Amino acid sequence: MTTYKLNYFPHRVTAELTRLIFAQGGIDYEDNRVPTEEWPALKPKMPFGTMPVLEVNGEMIAESQAIAAFVAEVTGMRGDTPLERAKATMVCEGVHDILVKSYPIFEEKDEEKKKEKFTKFREDHVMQMVKNLEKLLSASSNSGEWFVGEKITYADLAVFDFFDSFTPHFKFTGSDLKDDYPKLSALFERVKQLPKIDAWLKKRPHSEY
Numbered sequence: 681m682t683t684y685k686l687n688y689f690p691h692r693v694t695a696e697l698t699r700l701i702f703a704q705g706g707i708d709y710e711d712n713r714v715p716t717e718e719w720p721a722l723k724p725k726m727p728f729g730t731m732p733v734l735e736v737n738g739e740m741i742a743e744s745q746a747i748a749a750f751v752a753e754v755t756g757m758r759g760d761t762p763l764e765r766a767k768a769t770m771v772c773e774g775v776h777d778i779l780v781k782s783y784p785i786f787e788e789k790d791e792e793k794k795k796e797k798f799t800k801f802r803e804d805h806v807m808q809m810v811k812n813l814e815k816l817l818s819a820s821s822n823s824g825e826w827f828v829g830e831k832i833t834y835a836d837l838a839v840f841d842f843f844d845s846f847t848p849h850f851k852f853t854g855s856d857l858k859d860d861y862p863k864l865s866a867l868f869e870r871v872k873q874l875p876k877i878d879a880w881l882k883k884r885p886h887s888e889y
């Protein structure tokens with residue numbers, strides 16, 4: 681039997697998508713949450729000196745997007761054709777890019793500047809992405825039920841996580857989609873209510889981000 685160990689800090693950030701895929705795929709894995717004080721000793725052992733790192737039967741894979749794509753493939757949520765896989769990757773990379781772009785704002789020390797930067801980022805990136813995602817979903821081949829093809833892929837989980845873990849920092853949650861973004865709102869609720877996702881959301885350790 682294949683064994684999986686996911687190494688990351690005790691946060692959601694770039695590992696939560698993989699945890700959601702594992703949950704929905706019904707695959708057992710070790711969710712190794714490395715305390716910050718233990719990281720310096722572990723860092724040199726990781727392929728790129730960063731986490732997340734997924735160990736598959738002891739072999740290490742770094743880079744959050746490569747890990748998510750791999751676990752999506754193992755669980756049948758990667759997309760069924762080359763075009764579907766490309767579209768799923770597009771959505772995952774798109775929302776991941778925004779997350780990465782936002783890092784410098786969280787590090788801003790001046791509280792006033794930080795507030796201004798948050799507001800600007802919300803308008804320039806977060807709300808722009810919300811609009812783009814709604815458009816993309818409305819144009820999908822299945823009347824906007826899933827982003828790609830006829831069934832759930834990891835793109836749907838990535839977008840769910842975007843609204844569940846990331847946009848709340850910008851005062852925009854999954855429930856705020858209700859009024860103006862009907863397709864996204866329905867997708868958010870559909871994913872949230874999947875029995876295995878619901879079970880994971882209820883049992884996962886609390887983390888601020």
Ligand SMILES: N[C@@H](CCC(=O)N[C@@H](CS)C(=O)NCC(=O)O)C(=O)O
Nearest residue numbers: 693694729730731732742743744745
């Ligand atoms: N592109 C990489 C970035 C990895 C990365 O920078 N991870 C951060 C945590 S989100 C990290 O390991 N920081 C600790 C360090 O660099 O020592 C990915 O998406 O996995």
